[in-house]
Amino acid sequence: MSRLKIGRAATAAVVTGAVLTGCMPWDSDDEEKVVSAAAKAKAAAAQKAAALKAKKDRAAKAKANELGQIPVLMYHRVIEKPSNTDDRTPKQFRTELERLAKEGYVPITAAEYVTGNIGIPEGRHPVVLTFDDASPSQLTLDGSGAPAPNTAVAILQDVAKRYPGFRPVATFYVTRDMFGKATPEEQTQMLTWLHDNGFDIGNHTYDHVNLLGRSKKEVTAEIVRGHQLITKLINTAPVTLALPYGNQPSTKTWGLKGSAGDVSYNYGGVFLAGYTPAPSPYVKDFNAVGIPRIRAMDKKGDCAKFCSTAWLDWLKKNPGERFTSDGDAKTVAYPKFKAPFMVKRFADRAVAY
Template sequence: MNRLKVVRTGMVAAAVGSLLAGCASGQNDSHDTNAGAAKPAAAKSAAAAQQATLQAKLAKAAQAHANELGQIPVLMYHRVVDKPTTQDDRTPQQFRTELERLAREGYVPITAAEYVTGHIDIPAGKHPVVLTFDDSSPSQVTLDGTGNPMPNTAVGILEEVAKKNPGFRSVATFYVIRDLFGKENLPEEAAQILLWLHDRGYDIGNHTRDHKNLHGKSKEQVTAEIGAGQELVSKLINFKPVTLALPYGNQPSTKEWGLKGGSGNAGYDFGGVFLAGYTPAESPFSKKFDPLGIPRIRSMDKKGDCAKFCSTAWLDWLKAHADERYTSDGDVKTVAYPKFKTPFLAKRFTDRALGY
């Protein structure tokens, strides 16, 4: 009997609740009808807006001839000195001339860190170039007493060219070793230079501490040397390099040792490992991109071996084969390319794909 009473009570309560709900809805039936009709209309409007946005992005990419699966020159420099003593040295005038050519031909410098992470934020129609400097020579950056770079250093020249060419960014990546721009035994002054670079958007990379050839070394030796290079920077400023340039371009017997290893403060997990030279690099969005061995191009004129394989020759080639060169659509959130290149897109970037 009690069970029947409970059930009846529940049925009455439910009926009252239903009645109240019906009264409430009945007070504004016409409004609800309009709202129901408005929902599909709003959805259609949102879909139309999204489609219009997509079409605008596709049109912009097509107008820019965007190809974000194209090749990117990663240029390799060492010393910038008045009297070169090795084939890797460039004079201030040679360096300035090459930068002016890059600006004239629509290149915009990005850092190695930006490149390997795919954060290539440059205007539509422009082409990225990565400027890298090995061995942390004083000729690359020396600060005067007021904290400004000396005029004929690499940074001084880069800043000068950037001022004369709006949109040409004054950024580069410096692969440091223990010399630390001639400040090995002056930690405060070394830290001062690293902070100056970091605060202005320049990138600091790992080139190992002692610039030892890693080829043929044991895993322990390889990871210790790279880890020491990581600690060299992190002890001076609050920053850990995210890319490595291999000394002499020589890979360890197991390539993966160069990408990840070490322990504690000396641990590393890089986004990319750079070689010493040879060809333009693949887009970070391409299936061909290999973070274990990213090629660079030696800065040099067309002569000898460099008639085909150094910066002047490769910049000529990229100019003549514009469809092979990375060209931006101006939107860092998308990866734009001619639709027929879709098979070359790495799957992890499918959600950013913009094939036109």
């Protein structure tokens, strides 16, 4: 009796096995493929984790804080005999650049800043050098096509040679008074030289008109004329606008985006005229319609607290407040506790340590 049951059970098992084998064919090659895929996935996950740890270790070593503040310095004329508070002597300008170099700052352009393309060595701090009004003291080319001595560009290039890693880049906000040049040919030469040598060119409107209180039509027309002034001379559109006198139009977004006729503009940022360091482009406080700049000035009068010397002193005394790079332009590194301040659109680049 028992033998018969066992035999029937065995037969059923064989039949069932045959049926299952027929429905779900399986061989050693298939098993190897599954094991291989799992091993590869595990290895990839381990490699990704190791890479992230390496990035965190590097960021921690550099004390990276890419959610920190960035000084955007505002210059006008660089002349031997200043006639107003916005002027700087060549010596004053050189001294400030040398201070920046010694304290670990690396110049970036306004375009790089607003787009979040900040690629500087680890442990260094970005600074944005901006020049308003297109003065001949900022750039004049000599007979050989090189920047004339004691112009802002010549001084900047010389400091960069003396301090390796200090990039000779800046942003020039131009108007129709194009470095004192009247003809389109001369103006094209100036803008082409700047562009070819890594400098950034921004819009400062055509006539340097105060936009405060003007209609939308007036505001956009003036910005468009400044935009066209640049794009007709070189085949590169400006990325940012600096407001004349730092005054915003009644609707702030008019400075950021608009059109007149068949010309439109859509900028990554609009710069004011004072008075604090600018927020990192990776934080929630970054406001493209009104980015602060710092006037280049010694600690005198109103500038005792709100101009370049004072703010550079403050950032030096409060290193945890300034932007410090991890050396990788593809990541945004910062201490974990600062995570709530980061803007979501850069979340895929975050390295919190």
